Amino acid sequence: MxxxxxxxxxxxxxxxxxxxxxxxxxxxxxxxxxxxxxxxxxxxxxxxxxxxxxxxxxxxxxxxxxxxxxxxxxxxxxxxxxxxxxxxxxxxxxxxxxxxxxxxxxxxxxxxxxxxxxxxxxxxxxxxxxxxxxxxxxxxxxxxxxxxxxxxxxxxxxxxxxxxxxxxxxxxxxxxxxxxxxxxxxxxxxxxxxxxxxxxxxxxxxxxxxxxxxxxxxxxxxxxxxxxxxxxxxxxAATRVSERAWRIRSADRHRLRDALFRAGVPWERIDADAGGLLVPIAGEDAAAALLTRLVGEGLAISAFAPAVGELEHTFLDLSGERMAAAPPAGAGGPGAPADPSPYAPPAPGAHPAPPQPGGPQ
CATH class of the missing domain: 3.40.50.300 (P-loop containing nucleotide triphosphate hydrolases)
Structure with missing residues (x-):
């Protein structure tokens, strides 16, 4: 944005x-x-x-x-x-x-x-x-x-x-x-x-x-x-501090990968694409701390930014939360939530129920 x-x-x-x-x-x-x-x-x-x-x-x-x-x-x-x-x-x-x-x-x-x-x-x-x-x-x-x-x-x-x-x-x-x-x-x-x-x-x-x-x-x-x-x-607000992929680029990709591992990023969580290495980072404060550490080790960082934009990250985070909350097929039954969406409305009684068919058209 x-x-x-x-x-x-x-x-x-x-x-x-x-x-x-x-x-x-x-x-x-x-x-x-x-x-x-x-x-x-x-x-x-x-x-x-x-x-x-x-x-x-x-x-x-x-x-x-x-x-x-x-x-x-x-x-x-x-x-x-x-x-x-x-x-x-x-x-x-x-x-x-x-x-x-x-x-x-x-x-x-x-x-x-x-x-x-x-x-x-x-x-x-x-x-x-x-x-x-x-x-x-x-x-x-x-x-x-x-x-x-x-x-x-x-x-x-x-x-x-x-x-x-x-x-x-x-x-x-x-x-x-x-x-x-x-x-x-x-x-x-x-x-x-x-x-x-x-x-x-x-x-x-x-x-x-x-x-x-x-x-x-x-x-x-x-x-x-x-x-x-x-x-x-x-x-x-919670999505702003949730993990997202950041793309980090350096001329020496192998040295960058080693530095990320020393910074506490597990090998299996370091991915790569044509633009650089992809690393999960939770929030901008953590990103700033990691960048400071990499530069402090003498690495020349040519790119350090979220891999997707703010809106896409929030959309995917909320959508993923909804999917994770969904019960498996056949689950549910009496008493199960009717809508596992993270956007779910307040509990019954918190506001008037939507009217039945026949309201204003």
């Missing part, structure tokens, strides 16, 4: 409504017998990029649709820039930009016309909408394709058009669902810069993505969702 970033399920603090672009409090949503979102709470502050992370089927899309005012929660509350998207969807939508995973567009219309018409739907004068469309076409680098039918655009180009469309009315809050999907490496770098710039202008940006390395480069914080439940801050 970006410098000074944190990872974890945010909770509503002393920050005022104007400082919180998105506030989700104990939200649940069911589809028939399927409880898609069980207990989700989070905040996305203005001026920051917040990541929304979780495995497939974790409830991310359902949560994003509720934030976009396209689904109503069965319980709990949501605020978007201070507005309730259920009670007052029109006010929320005026302040909200929504970029879905798949762009729904008119194939015969050009990117320019699509943006102008979107501006008109938001009540903009035609000249103002045309001016805004030109600005956004430049922002997302679609100048050469601006007047061609959108059906000829590639997947990545449609993603850029989708981002531009979400920005037409200059929203205070942005919801981006898999924005890097289909983008080439250069376009991904440009996307990171654009998203950081948009947040730097004071917007709250929520990004749902499976590309964790990409998200690590742009997010200030992250919310982890699994089986419809957001991970609590204490569990996130």
């Amino acid at each position: 970006t410098a000074g970033a944190t990872a974890g399920a945010a909770t509503v603090s002393a920050a005022g409504p104007s400082e919180l672009g998105i506030v989700v409090d104990r939200v649940a949503r069911r589809f028939g017998a399927v409880q898609a979102v069980v207990d989700a709470s989070m905040v996305a502050p203005m001026g920051q990029v917040t990541g929304l992370i979780g495995p497939n089927g974790s409830g991310k899309t359902t949560l994003m649709l509720m934030l976009a005012s396209l689904l109503a929660p069965d319980q709990g509350s949501i605020r978007v820039a201070g507005h309730d998207p259920v009670a007052d969807p029109a006010s929320a939508r005026r302040l909200l930009g929504w970029m879905p995973d798949q762009l729904g567009s008119w194939g015969s219309l050009s990117a320019r016309t699509t943006l102008v018409q979107t501006g008109r739907l938001y009540g903009m004068h035609r000249l103002a909408a045309a001016h805004r469309a030109a600005e956004l076409i430049h922002l997302v680098d679609l100048g050469e394709l601006a007047d061609r039918p959108s059906r000829v655009l590639s997947r990545g180009q449609k993603q850029r058009l989708s981002l531009a469309r979400a920005l037409v009315h200059d929203p205070a809050v942005l919801l981006l669902d898999e924005p890097a999907s289909g983008l080439d490496p250069a376009a991904r770098v440009a996307l990171r810069r654009t998203v950081r710039r948009l947040a730097g202008e004071g917007r709250a940006v929520l990004v749902s993505s499976h590309v964790l390395a990409e998200l690590d480069e742009m997010a200030d914080s992250a919310v982890y969702l699994d089986r419809g439940v957001t991970a609590d801050a204490a569990r996130i």
